[in-house]
Amino acid sequence: MTRFRKILIKVLAAELLVWAALAMLQYRYNG
Amino acid sequence: MHWINWAVVVVYLTYVVSDSIRRARGLKTIEGYFLANRSLPWWAVGLTVMATQLSAITMIGTTGQGAVDGMKFVQFYFGLPVAMVILGVTIVPFLHGAKVYTAYEFLERRFGARTRSLTALLFLCSRGLSCGTIIAAPAVVFSAIFGWPMIYSVALIGVPTVLYVVIGGVQAVTWADVKQMFVIVTALIAVVIVLLVKIPVSPDAALTIAGAAGRLQVFDFSFDLTKTYTFWSGIIGGTFLMLSYFGTDQSQVQRYLTARSVDEARSSHLMSAFWKIPLQALILLVGILVFVYYLFTAPPLMWNPTHARAAQAADPSGYVQLEREANAAWVLRSQLAGEIAVTRHSPGASAGEARKQFRTADSAYGALRTDALKRAEKAIGSSTRDVNYIIPQFVLNELPIGLAGLFIAAVIAAAMSAVAGELSSLSTSTVIDFYRRWVKPEATDAHYLAVSRGATAAWGLVACVVAIYAASLGSLIEVVNKFGSFFYGSILGVFILAMIPRSRASGAFFGMIISLVAVGYVSWTFPTVSFLWYNVVAVVTAVGSGLVISEFGRGFESSYTPPT
Numbered sequence: 001m002t003r004f005r006k007i008l009i010k011v012l013a014a015e016l017l018v019w020a021a022l023a024m025l026q027y028r029y030n031g
Numbered sequence: 032m033h034w035i036n037w038a039v040v041v042v043y044l045t046y047v048v049s050d051s052i053r054r055a056r057g058l059k060t061i062e063g064y065f066l067a068n069r070s071l072p073w074w075a076v077g078l079t080v081m082a083t084q085l086s087a088i089t090m091i092g093t094t095g096q097g098a099v100d101g102m103k104f105v106q107f108y109f110g111l112p113v114a115m116v117i118l119g120v121t122i123v124p125f126l127h128g129a130k131v132y133t134a135y136e137f138l139e140r141r142f143g144a145r146t147r148s149l150t151a152l153l154f155l156c157s158r159g160l161s162c163g164t165i166i167a168a169p170a171v172v173f174s175a176i177f178g179w180p181m182i183y184s185v186a187l188i189g190v191p192t193v194l195y196v197v198i199g200g201v202q203a204v205t206w207a208d209v210k211q212m213f214v215i216v217t218a219l220i221a222v223v224i225v226l227l228v229k230i231p232v233s234p235d236a237a238l239t240i241a242g243a244a245g246r247l248q249v250f251d252f253s254f255d256l257t258k259t260y261t262f263w264s265g266i267i268g269g270t271f272l273m274l275s276y277f278g279t280d281q282s283q284v285q286r287y288l289t290a291r292s293v294d295e296a297r298s299s300h301l302m303s304a305f306w307k308i309p310l311q312a313l314i315l316l317v318g319i320l321v322f323v324y325y326l327f328t329a330p331p332l333m334w335n336p337t338h339a340r341a342a343q344a345a346d347p348s349g350y351v352q353l354e355r356e357a358n359a360a361w362v363l364r365s366q367l368a369g370e371i372a373v374t375r376h377s378p379g380a381s382a383g384e385a386r387k388q389f390r391t392a393d394s395a396y397g398a399l400r401t402d403a404l405k406r407a408e409k410a411i412g413s414s415t416r417d418v419n420y421i422i423p424q425f426v427l428n429e430l431p432i433g434l435a436g437l438f439i440a441a442v443i444a445a446a447m448s449a450v451a452g453e454l455s456s457l458s459t460s461t462v463i464d465f466y467r468r469w470v471k472p473e474a475t476d477a478h479y480l481a482v483s484r485g486a487t488a489a490w491g492l493v494a495c496v497v498a499i500y501a502a503s504l505g506s507l508i509e510v511v512n513k514f515g516s517f518f519y520g521s522i523l524g525v526f527i528l529a530m531i532p533r534s535r536a537s538g539a540f541f542g543m544i545i546s547l548v549a550v551g552y553v554s555w556t557f558p559t560v561s562f563l564w565y566n567v568v569a570v571v572t573a574v575g576s577g578l579v580i581s582e583f584g585r586g587f588e589s590s591y592t593p594p595t
Binding site for chain 2: 011012014015025029030
């Protein structure tokens with residue numbers, strides 16, 4: 001697997017994590 | 032501002048400029064000046080990609096936006112990681128592999144000089160003017176806060192930037208951006224820590240209060256074309272906008288052309304994709320915490336002192352009465368915020384009731400502020416943009432000595448990094464797409480290097496002059512900013528056509544013009560449609576009409592394509 005693909009997978013995973021974190025923030029505090 | 036804060040700013044500016052000049056030693060070719068001899072590591076390129084996109088208005092305007100509107104602006108960037116991944120497998124390998132200086136140079140190889148010159152000209156017109164507005168936005172705020180003439184504020188940002196870009200070229204721009212990103216992120220984190228310490232309730236309570244005021248509403252899934260920031264406008268319109276900006280705008284293309292290899296260029300984009308949304312969320316969080324801070328510390332009714340004085344002078348007794356009412360509304364809102372902090376874990380209706388009352392009090396205070404802003408707008412005859420003054424006022428009045436200087440240095444750093452990237456790209460396109468292409472195709476590197484430095488200085492002068500007059504140009508500046516979004520999608524459409532084997536030069540050229548007309552038609556006929564959708568309209572019409580014209584115009588092709 002090339003370095004680009006490795007980073008690509010990490011970026012996509014990180015993107016999902018960021019969305020999940022933002023959704024948690026909204027769910028937890030926005031009522 | 033305290034002299035220690037100024038000392039921090041001066042030391043920072045001196046360090047950035049002197050280090051950049053040191054890096055310019057041994058610079059003898061235009062490949063070194065414009066592309067750093069294609070030798071930069073991916074992480075430095077990734078930081079410069081982010082720094083170029085992050086301007087001073089992000090530091091003061093977006094944080095202020097966070098205080099007023101909350102987190103919803105972050106949706107604007109949802110398309111960025113998607114765009115970066117698409118670019119990593121399409122345009123980036125194309126352009127990096129083509130060994131070009133500018134994105135538009137690549138278009139000539141595919142579609143001829145006419146398409147290249149038109150796209151380069153659109154870039155120069157729009158970026159040349161917007162470069163001035165990037166300096167103007169923080170300069171207006173500095174002038175209002177410090178009481179300086181506009182020319183001093185413009186000089187503070189413009190002179191050091193022009194100096195290091197003229198001398199050091201893209202090498203200096205990149206390494207200055209690395210330092211500037213470090214200063215910006217450090218200042219933002221430091222401000223968040225200070226805010227969490229100074230807010231008289233726990234971080235959990237502060238976020239609960241922000242949530243009660245609707246500031247932590249991130250996602251809006253409504254499919255409403257007139258709303259600027261929704262999940263769909265961010266993920267669809269935002270993807271097209273980011274594809275256009277990072278894929279075809281020379282100020283960004285030039286960043287990844289300096290990378291050592293295609294793999295490193297793609298990695299630099301993915302680094303930006305990785306960090307952009309968390310960084311933007313951090314910037315908005317600063318604004319949200321400032322909002323919570325001023326629930327417990329009395330804020331001024333208006334943040335721009337000049338505009339507050341104008342509103343007061345227009346109707347002294349009315350304004351004093353308004354201030355009195357706003358103060359009473361603030362006291363009530365403050366008490367209800369404290370109640371939310373206390374009752375947030377208690378079961379039953381008390382917590383819900385406190386949130387409801389707080390929201391009503393927040394709306395009442397907001398209505399009084401809107402009244403004050405309308406009075407100021409009537410007195411000065413233009414919009415106030417009061418939101419841009421929230422963070423500077425907080426920084427100067429509430430942050431400890433030294434840290435305020437660091438934040439001001441970070442705002443200047445953000446302005447410098449955005450302007451530097453643009454000046455460098457404007458100069459590259461001027462010299463490569465016009466001077467070397469049409470005026471003097473054969474000359475020594477020393478000659479082109481001298482012309483390039485002259486072009487950088489000239490664009491720097493244009494940017495500073497535009498910035499000085501920007502405040503008096505008023506709504507014209509908004510037109511300039513919108514002008515860019517009118518043709519971004521069209522240029523992206525041409526680049527997509529360039530990668531489709533069946534497309535021809537006539538299709539690309541007329542497809543671009545048809546898409547420009549289509550965007551003009553949409554913006555004129557449906558003025559409430561968010562600008563993020565313009566890019567979708569432009570790409571679809573440019574590619575669609577370009578392919579149709581390519582198909583039917585094959586017989587006329589030779590007469591349209593100049594020799595390359």
